[in-house]
Amino acid sequence: xxxxxxxxxxxxxxxxxxxxxxxxxxxxxxxxxxxxxxxxxxxxxxxxxxxxxxxxxxxxxxxxxxxxxxxxxxxxxxxxxxxxxxxxxxxxxxxxxxxxxxxxxxxxxxxxxxxxxxxxxxxxxxxxxxxxxxxxxxxxxxxxxxxxxxxxxxxxxxxxxxxxxxxxxxxxxxxxxxxxxxxxxxxxxxxxxxxxxxxxxxxxxxxxxxxxxxxxxxxxxxxxxxxxxxxxxxxxxxxxxxxxxxxxxxxxxxxxxxxxxxxxxxxxxxxxxxxxxxxxxxxxxxxxxxxxxxxxxxxxxxxxxxxxxxxxxxxxxxxxxxxxxxxxxxxxxxxxxxxxxxxxxxxxxxxxxxxxxxxxx
Numbered sequence: 001x002x003x004x005x006x007x008x009x010x011x012x013x014x015x016x017x018x019x020x021x022x023x024x025x026x027x028x029x030x031x032x033x034x035x036x037x038x039x040x041x042x043x044x045x046x047x048x049x050x051x052x053x054x055x056x057x058x059x060x061x062x063x064x065x066x067x068x069x070x071x072x073x074x075x076x077x078x079x080x081x082x083x084x085x086x087x088x089x090x091x092x093x094x095x096x097x098x099x100x101x102x103x104x105x106x107x108x109x110x111x112x113x114x115x116x117x118x119x120x121x122x123x124x125x126x127x128x129x130x131x132x133x134x135x136x137x138x139x140x141x142x143x144x145x146x147x148x149x150x151x152x153x154x155x156x157x158x159x160x161x162x163x164x165x166x167x168x169x170x171x172x173x174x175x176x177x178x179x180x181x182x183x184x185x186x187x188x189x190x191x192x193x194x195x196x197x198x199x200x201x202x203x204x205x206x207x208x209x210x211x212x213x214x215x216x217x218x219x220x221x222x223x224x225x226x227x228x229x230x231x232x233x234x235x236x237x238x239x240x241x242x243x244x245x246x247x248x249x250x251x252x253x254x255x256x257x258x259x260x261x262x263x264x265x266x267x268x269x270x271x272x273x274x275x276x277x278x279x280x281x282x283x284x285x286x287x288x289x290x291x292x293x294x295x296x297x298x299x300x301x302x303x304x305x306x307x308x309x310x311x312x313x314x315x316x317x318x319x320x321x322x323x324x325x326x327x328x329x330x331x332x333x334x335x336x337x338x339x340x341x342x343x344x345x346x347x348x349x350x351x352x353x354x355x356x357x358x359x360x361x
Contacts (some may be wrong), residue, residue, distance in 0.1 A: 013072060014147060015079050017088070018065040019057070025058060027068065027087050027225040036084075053078050097337070106130040107213040108204050109250025110197050113145065113258035115189070115219075118292040118323050119316060120266045122179050124193070125258040126200040127160070127169040128208050129250040136163055137249055144246035156258025160253055169257055170203030172196045175265070180319045184341035190220040194229035205233035213238045217245040217255075266290065269316060274305065292323055301327040310337040320344045 019027060028046055031038075036048035039056070045066065047056040053072030060066065072076055077283050080263040110126040129137065140160065145153050161169065174182060174196065186192050201214055216226060216233070218241040226241060245251045266288050289296040301323065304312045310333050319342040328334055335343045 012076050012143070014250070015075055015083075017068045017070075017083075018062075019068050019087070021064055023087050024057065024066055027083075030082065030086060031055070031057070050074070050078060078315075103321065105213075106211060107215060107250055108201070108208070108211050109245070109248050109252070109254045110201055110204075110214060110216045111246065111251050111255040111258055112193060112196065112217075112219070113262040115193065116292060117262070117290050118297050118318055118321050119176075119269060119288055119290065120262055122174045122177065122192070122196065122318075123258040123262045123265075124196040125169055125174045125202045125213065125254040125261070126171075126197070126204040127164060127250055127254040127257060128167075128204060129253060133163065133168070134242055136250050137253055142249065142256055143252050145252075145255040146246070148256070150263055152284040153259045154263055157256050160257055161260075167207040168252070170200045170207065171257070171261060172200045172203070173261060173265075176317055176319075177315050180314055180341045183318070183320050184344055187344065190225050191229070193219050194226040197226055198229035198231055198234055201234045201237070202231040205237060209233075209235070209293055213240065215240045215242060215245050215248045215251050217241075217251055218243050273300075292321055298323060298327055298330070302330050304333045305333065308341075311339070314339060314342050 015192075018069070024045075031046050031048045034048070034050075036050045039047040039049050039054060041047040041056050043059050045057045045059045048054065050072075052074040053070060055070045055078060058067045058069070059177065070083070087148075106129070108126050110124065112122065112124040112229055114122045139165070140156050141148075141152070142156060142160065148156065153331045174192075179192075182192055183189070186195070197216055201216075205211060205214075214237050216225075216239060220226065223241045227239070230239065242248070246255050270286065270288045273288065289300065291297065301313065301317060304316070305327055310328060310331070313324055313327070317324065319338065324338075324342070325335070328337065
């Protein structure tokens, strides 16, 4: 089965399949006997590395099936020329929109960025697409922003916003000061996210009243969280919540725009802290680290608190993160030195928060 993909279509670098027992046996034969290098991967039944790709069949079995993940620059080649003709016995790559027309039919997608980052804003975007726009998005290489470099996100995000125009997307951006005020009021990150998604969805539907379907990456344990936050137009639309919804082109577009705008705010923060002067020859440009677990995050926050005082946190950071307590302690301060909206219970890990000893949902 030899198939050439059009040059205009961005090549996928990540694939996931659920394989039956028969498919697993065929695949294991290919993995063991093929020209591949065996890899040691935790919780895997077998894993291989090939030419610019790796494939892992995981040990955990559910309903007689095991998960196969194929990743890498040439993952698509392995899927097209090995997996599809020998294991899956079907052609799917390149035919996704034929097999599932809803992927490119008129609809919107909503996603967020900055939720797990200590510095910078929380950005939620809802983006519209249809068959023609989806084709243009594919040419731009739009995919889940987590699979793209920051440079690629900045380039693709700007092009996407130009492609969609003001009527094609809606953004809710909560800078640190506004974020901290809202968190102090709601005290629940999932309710905040639901409010932001509901507001972004409403903004998009006001611009695109004919759009009657919205796909959202599910962030809360139950679907009720966001449904309660939907506004009048959102309640009339069909809102589909999915895990890993970035595979939907509209959600992927929303993720790229949201991350682009987040990164632009981080760059403004960098300029504010370090200035716009170019670094000396051979010196690395000073950056504002993203995420929350990187030791550089704490070091920079501590440096700025010592320089400008604890209130600096309120205008640049998500104050409820556990990082705040560590930064303040290192500087000989405490939450008592913050304004009321900064005196909230901190995050314990990656978006899971405690209030009165209970995990939030």
